[in-house]
Amino acid sequence: MSTPHVVVVMGVAGTGKTTIGPLLAARLGVPYAEGDDFHPQANITKMSAGTPLDDDDRWPWLDAIGAWAHGRAGLGGVVSCSALKRSYRDRLRAAAPGVVFVHLTGDRALIENRMSHRQGHFMPTALLDSQFATLQPLQPDEAGVAVDVAGSPEEITERAVTALTGLPDSA
Template sequence: MGVQGSGKSTIGEFLAERLGARFLDGDTLHPAANKAAMAAGNALQDEHRLPWLHEVGRCLAGDYPNGIVIACSALKRSYRDLLRDHAVDLFVVDPEGSIDLIAARLRARTHEFMPPALLQSQFDTLEVRTHDERGVTVDIVEPPGTIVERILAALAAETESGEAARVTH
């Protein structure tokens, strides 16, 4: 989960590689109309976001022998609850970082349809993962490799307690 520029895709790709799992960038599942709206600098409303989240959820619930890691904003608790309706064992990675750090990252990259102007609206919408949501919160100041090690340690701790893990990030 997380705002643009928080490292969801980078961390997700590394994590999927370490797990031997499939990686999917949830942005690829957005319909063209959503991408066009965001490219024009318009934040998505729930009526546009919910069908996309259901598609992400269907992917999470798919049959992947080694699991799947999906990079998906899932900014609100209700969005993550919707994803859990599809995949009850959802494990959420919450990459935390300051708006200044993330804005600097965005200035150093280009994105197909997500302009930096939408960052503030994403922070305004963001509801951080709470203690009752299965997952882990990580500090994006750390290098991706360190972040992935923290995620793997959190997953291992749960695996030791007998819980299966599907990961979205």
């Protein structure tokens, strides 16, 4: 992957999107955008109260991320976004054709443990089950790679860079 793609770092809460995203952006030499920053306050309030978002809550958020990704087309960038459903990824691709996904995957117990040690994040561990229930992994026809989150952030980032390098430029 030599052309500057926009990479969406996706996965359930607690997989390390906010940690891996900036590291990946630095390795690729492109800007990073934190997907959580695109949420309207109503979404943050809802999740903070332990209530999962529904699709109507997510559409404006996905559209804002898609607009950012569209603006980075041909320039490259990395943005974090759970992108749990195929329909969410389709919406991002409609806004920014050519985006590629890095799906951070891992053992549920490891992810829950990491979530329980986070400080100052609005997403409670109680919503992890709803995240896994919603998750639709990348399909073979979707441009992207799955990367295991076991190991250090640097190891995970290196696996992501290596996997992205194997993607065709037409991804």
